[in-house]
Amino acid sequence: xxxxxxxxxxxxxxxxxxxxxxxxxxxxxxxxxxxxxxxxxxxxxxxxxxxxxxxxxxxxxxxxxxxxxxxxxxxxxxxxxxxxxxxxxxxxxxxxxxxxxxxxxxxxxxxxxxxxxxxxxxxxxxxxxxxxxxxxxxxxxxxxxxxxxxxxxxxxxxxxxxxxxxxxxxxxxxxxxxxxxxxxxxxxxxxxxxxxxxxxxxxxxxxxxxxxxxxxxxxxxxxxxxxxxxxxxxxxxxxxxxxxxxxxxxxxxxxxxxxxxxxxxxxxxxxxxxxxxxxxxxxxxxxxxxxxxxxxxxxxxxxxxxxxxxxxxxxxxxxxxxxxx
Numbered sequence: 001x002x003x004x005x006x007x008x009x010x011x012x013x014x015x016x017x018x019x020x021x022x023x024x025x026x027x028x029x030x031x032x033x034x035x036x037x038x039x040x041x042x043x044x045x046x047x048x049x050x051x052x053x054x055x056x057x058x059x060x061x062x063x064x065x066x067x068x069x070x071x072x073x074x075x076x077x078x079x080x081x082x083x084x085x086x087x088x089x090x091x092x093x094x095x096x097x098x099x100x101x102x103x104x105x106x107x108x109x110x111x112x113x114x115x116x117x118x119x120x121x122x123x124x125x126x127x128x129x130x131x132x133x134x135x136x137x138x139x140x141x142x143x144x145x146x147x148x149x150x151x152x153x154x155x156x157x158x159x160x161x162x163x164x165x166x167x168x169x170x171x172x173x174x175x176x177x178x179x180x181x182x183x184x185x186x187x188x189x190x191x192x193x194x195x196x197x198x199x200x201x202x203x204x205x206x207x208x209x210x211x212x213x214x215x216x217x218x219x220x221x222x223x224x225x226x227x228x229x230x231x232x233x234x235x236x237x238x239x240x241x242x243x244x245x246x247x248x249x250x251x252x253x254x255x256x257x258x259x260x261x262x263x264x265x266x267x268x269x270x271x272x273x274x275x276x277x278x279x280x281x282x283x284x285x286x287x288x289x290x291x292x293x294x295x296x297x298x299x300x301x302x303x304x305x306x307x308x309x310x311x312x313x314x315x316x317x318x319x320x321x322x323x324x325x
Contacts, residue, residue, distance in 0.1 A: 005104070018082070021022065026096035030240070030243065031243065034243045034244040034247050035247045037244060037247075038244050038245075038247040038248040038251055039251055040104065040248075041248065042199060042246045042248065042251055042252075042255075045228060048216075050210060050255075051103070052213070052216050052252050052256075053252060053256045053258075053259050054201045054256070055212050055256070056209050056212055056213070056252060056253060056255070056256025056257075056259070056260075056303065056306075056307070057256045057257070057258075057259030057260040057262075057263060058260075059205040059206075059209050059256075060209065060256060060299065060302075060303055061206045061251055061258040061260050061263050061264060061267075063108060063198060063201045063202040063203060063205050063206075064260060064264055064289060064291075064299055065264060065267070066194070066197065066198045066201060067198055067202075068268075068290075068291070068295075069194070070191065070194045070195060070198055070263055071164075074278060084154075085150050085151060085152050086150070086151040086153065086164065086165055086168065086178070086179050087148055087149075087150055087151075087177070087178045087179070088106065088149040088150075088151055088162065088168055088174055088176075089146050089147075089148050089174070089175050089176045089177070089178065090102060090147045090148060090149070090173055090175060090209070091144050091146065091173055092146045092175075093176045094146070094147055094173050096119050096120075096147070098173060099117060099119060099147040099149075099173075100117060102149065102171070102172075102173045102174070102229020103115050103117040103149050105171065106149055106168065106171070107323055109167070111153060111154050111160070111163075111164045111166065111167075112151055112152070112153060112154065112164070113149050113152045113153065113154045113177050114152045115149050115150065115152070116131055116149065116150040117147070117148075117149050118120045118147065118148045118149070118150065119147050120145050120146060120147050120242065122311065136302060146175065151164075151168065152179055158188075161179055162179070165177045165179050206306055209253070209256070209303070209306040209307070209310065210306060210309060210310040210313065211310070212310070213252050213253065213306070213310030213311055213314070214311070214314035215309050215314075216252065217245050217248060217249055217311045217314040218314045218318060219255050220245060220248065221245060221314070221315060221318045221319075222318075226238070228241055228319075237243065238319050240317075241315075242312065242315045242316065242319065243320060245311050245315045246308055246312055247315075249307040249308050249309075249310055249311020249312070249314075250304050250311070251307070252307045252311075253303045253304040253305065253310075254300060254303060254304045254307065255304050256303050256307065257299050257300040257303030257304060258300065258304070259283045260299060260303065261291065261296055261299055261300070264291060265290075265291075268290060
């Protein structure tokens with residue numbers, strides 16, 4: 001009885017896995033090689049590369065500096081909101097014991113964070129100290145100032161403060177509620193205007209970065225036109241041809257972002273001393289905002305992506321015009 005020879009195991013799936021893994025390794029090797037080759041090409045032309053990176057840096061510095069300025073303005077806006085208060089003036093006939101009860105009622109009111117009672121005597125003492133007229137005001141027969149309560153609202157937005165003022169004005173013993181929110185509203189309008197200006201500048205200068213990188217990559221494509229035609233003739237895809245130029249654009253963007261970061265750091269250090277001296281002359285403290293780790297990462301990421309996108313657009317456009325002869 002003859003024995004049938006054993007059939008060899010199927011190799012289709014294994015060979016497909018081998019081909020896929022080798023193709024992936026080849027793709028990764030080509031990416032690494034093109035990344036290093038594009039960096040070497042930029043190093044071999046240091047003057048032109050540095051000028052391109054400086055142009056990108058200048059286009060990035062202005063919107064980044066405005067963004068930092070608006071960030072400090074947001075911090076100032078938050079501090080001013082925290083200091084937003086209402087002054088509740090009580091009726092002149094209200095005595096100190098009744099004023100204390102009204103203060104407790106105001107503190108328990110919904111929408112009030114805390115209160116501070118200022119009696120008529122305390123108000124007169126503060127008034128005398130502020131004006132330096134202790135002798136003249138001390139000759140008055142009676143204190144003309146009423147007791148008042150300084151109220152800190154839980155929601156410092158102008159709309160909520162107005163509603164709270166209307167409610168507190170209806171309480172017994174309250175004569176008038178005063179609030180001055182015009183300066184907060186002006187600050188909010190200025191901050192909104194600044195945000196829109198910053199967004200418009202970021203878009204405009206972002207387009208400028210795309211044009212700078214695109215023009216540089218276009219010249220590089222033209223200088224290597226014959227090389228592109230040869231590799232296209234032997235079957236290279238557009239993605240294969242596009243890869244080194246895209247890495248060049250990313251290097252340009254990264255270099256421009258590093259230059260912009262350096263310019264912002266130097267500028268903030270240069271302006272820190274006079275601004276601190278100016279703030280100290282007004283009895284305040286002020287420090288210029290800095291990019292920090294997250295801000296620096298965002299700046300470098302945006303600059304690199306802009307360089308990559310500008311190179312991709314330029315190469316894709318010119319590859320459509322390149323025809324092998």
